[in-house]
Amino acid sequence: MTVLFPALQATPAKTALRFGDRALSYTELAAVAGSLAQQLRPLPRVAVWATPSLETSVAVVAALLAGVPAVPLNPKLGERELAHIVSDSAPALVLAEPGAVLPAGLAGVPRQDVELSGNATELPAEPHDEASALIVYTSGTTGPPKGVVLPRRAIATTLDALEDAWQWTADDVLVHALPLFHVHGLILGILGPLRRGGSVRHLGRFSTEEIAKALAEDGTMMFGVPTMYHRIATEVAGDADLAAALRGARLLVSGSAALPVHDHQRITAATGQQVVERYGMSETLMNTSVRADGERKPGTVGVPLRGVELRLVDDSGAAIESSDGETVGEIQVRGPNLFTEYLNRPDATTEAFTSGGGWFRTGDMATRDADGYLRIVGRKATDIIKSGGYKIGAGEIENALLEHPGVAEVAVTGEPDDDLGERIVAWVVPSGEPPAEQDLADHVARLLTPHKRPRTVRFLDSLPRNDMGKVMKRALNA
Structure with missing residues (x-):
């Protein structure tokens, strides 16, 4: 017990x-x-x-x-x-x-x-x-x-x-x-400090002013989601108090969705701090994290936590042995961190696990580098785009587009295309005057590769998000 x-x-x-x-x-x-x-x-x-x-x-x-x-x-x-x-x-x-x-x-x-x-x-x-x-x-x-x-x-x-x-x-x-x-x-934000015998200061609602105040007083760690860190990234260069408070924190942690590399870079440039990302979900709690004493690699979610077994598998379910930072596979996990069942849904519980070995199918797609760091490229159902014979992760295109000065926020999806199978669509919240669509396509082609450029750009005032700040891509496609 x-x-x-x-x-x-x-x-x-x-x-x-x-x-x-x-x-x-x-x-x-x-x-x-x-x-x-x-x-x-x-x-x-x-x-x-x-x-x-x-x-x-x-x-x-x-x-x-x-x-x-x-x-x-x-x-x-x-x-x-x-x-x-x-x-x-x-x-x-x-x-x-x-x-x-x-x-x-x-x-x-x-x-x-x-x-x-x-x-x-x-x-x-x-x-x-x-x-x-x-x-x-x-x-x-x-x-x-x-x-x-x-x-x-x-x-x-x-x-x-x-x-x-x-x-x-x-x-x-x-x-x-x-x-x-x-x-x-x-679990992480309230029960975590209580299990350690530490303290938690909950702000009620997010504001950069209150974050700065709490960290400056006695805060040593901060947990947030990418929408919060995006706000911080846009304000920190011009807010000396916020920059100083973040600089003094022991650890800044982001989770629940991928934090764009551009926001990582802006926060680091203003504070010297490198935000740590971790990866988990309701069914598994936490699976991986960048360690406090480990190398920080913006855009990655680190290595498996103690006690967690993790593998990448291809479309046939075979384990991917390579760690080349390029090969995309579905993340499967097993370990003591997993849930026991979906309430009243034995069918869904059985379907969620492999028939051999008891691996949980996360539905998340990732690459793994030579150091074992994972980079999430999207959900199997919504963020993997098969275009022109290539398997493309929406996340890397989103990160590339966020480096364009005319892009404030972006989501990338795939749509059926008679020629390509799927065409890449960028949903863009512009920063000021909307940039030319061709300019955005050329920008991605230059940073990544031509087959990853968006074929269609749609401009929006805002992206649909849930309460945890995750973009609801199904709402975009609908």
Whole structure:
């Protein structure tokens, strides 16, 4: 049996969680979450209305202490998606911060407000490592979202592997402003510091001013998504306070999508810092990362974490042995970081794994260099374009286009073409006056190769993104 949060047993007086001007020490968190855990223990499953708050953090910690699986709910869920999740997961209770307005879709689920009071002096015995801890719903691409059942074992092993990769200690103070219904913001951003016995400062909402202030005060690490780092990249050269705060951080980590190389370069030029990228997903938690003590290679997501087995396979499913930085294959992984099942979907669970060896099919495509560093080139379904007999990753074209001064944001997709099979389409948010389409095509041909140039350019005011900042390419193609 693994104790997820040893610091709660020791109950030190240091700050565990801070949201704005509200905070809980480990002593207070143990008393409050311990009391709530005792109330939750008889329940089969609970939902958590995951606002960015102390109450959400307490609710999740209490559920983990009680051994009751928790279902984090995105407060921006639409009616149909919420109805599916409630029906599929059947929570006995929804935990929410006082004053939060819940939608009609939760009217049939009993509500309990999370109060930051409690006097528990003893924490309940924690369940076995394979017990379900969280059920995180993934974005549905061809159907309704699937509930990813994450065992306690996956959470503990991932966070401990990141302790090794990032040299993460109890002295670290993590700064972030990520939502708390997702693996990145909740498991890495809240549970990660608590497992280490460190501290987390959640900003409520992202702003470069608040990031600079928190890092300048006591922050040592920052977690963010590419949209956040893009904002930083555009402002940091002209903001001395932001540059100084970032320069003093021990580690800057980006994840949930690829960070464009151009943004890497602008941040490094202004601060001397090199942002670390990592790669994971709901079903696997974290698979790889650039190590804190390793070589930084912008555009890569590093090497496999401790305990994670990873391979690239070709279209036939055969393992790719070469590490030439060019050959593209699908990433497959196995290890203690994996989920146990999709809730109520044994068919989907079986389909997700290979029939031999138990490898999980991620659907992500990558190359691997001689040092073992992975470079994600896109999703198998949406980011691999087969054009003119070539297999082309959308990500490298996007990075090339972002180096053009007339491009602020870009997404690259493929469309059917009678001659090429698929033609490359660039969806561009211009920086000022839209550049000529031929100029963009020539730019890519010069940096990469002519067959990777966009054949069609479409200009937009903005790219459709989800709550984690990922571009929704299916919405573009639709």
